[in-house]
Amino acid sequence: MTWPIEVTDRYGHTIYMTEERWRHAKRHRGMSDEILPKVLSTLRESKRRRDKYQFDVFNYEKSFHGLPFGYHKVFVVVKFALNQFGLTKENNFVLSAYLRY
């Protein structure tokens, strides 16, 4: 696995995840390296929903079978930003991820 991992969401936005951010996600219940492909799949395929409190943060949510402890959904929190050196280049990155009922 080469970090950072880069994926493109269904809207055409490029989003990357650093190893440090993945370590943060793995602090959460049920999260492990085995979940990583599902997290990436969530980013690629699911619809995004704007965070209620931060306009530049979006949540991606997707249901899966076979998640640990009977959890049903993977959530990925993504911050959308522009590159500090150019207003036209996006700098979108994963903040964290977690599982939920």
Add this chain to the structure above:
Amino acid sequence: MKELYYDAEGDILTVNFLPTEAKEETGIEITDNIVLYFDTIDEKPLQMILISYSRLVAHSRRNPLPLNKLAKCPKRLQRLALKLLQQAPVANFLDLQTSDRDARHTVRVKKLSLVPQILEESASPLRVKNTVTEKKSRRQPVAMAA
């Protein structure tokens, strides 16, 4: 014991209540941006995640957050979550309020004081991690007795 991790970049607070494995666990969103994980057999809280934590504190101070997401869960989980919200250690972080008029539940997110802690990791340069302690116990280390 509980451990607190505050991620300043994402404004995400993670609270680990119990380090042990659960007999049977679940995690439900009780309101927007707050997920509570608990052991459904032992009826103990395991973990809580608060996304946009500082904004939750500010917003809930003005307008307590309705437990609207909780209503979508099975009744048994609703009852258990409400029970946990009313007692420590979850109540140390969330202040549950019930309306006299219509018995609707809301929560206020309590403000914690931030204590930066410098951690050195062998495989990487010096890293700064923000950790959080409860306001009334600033002198205590990151891991605190429940």
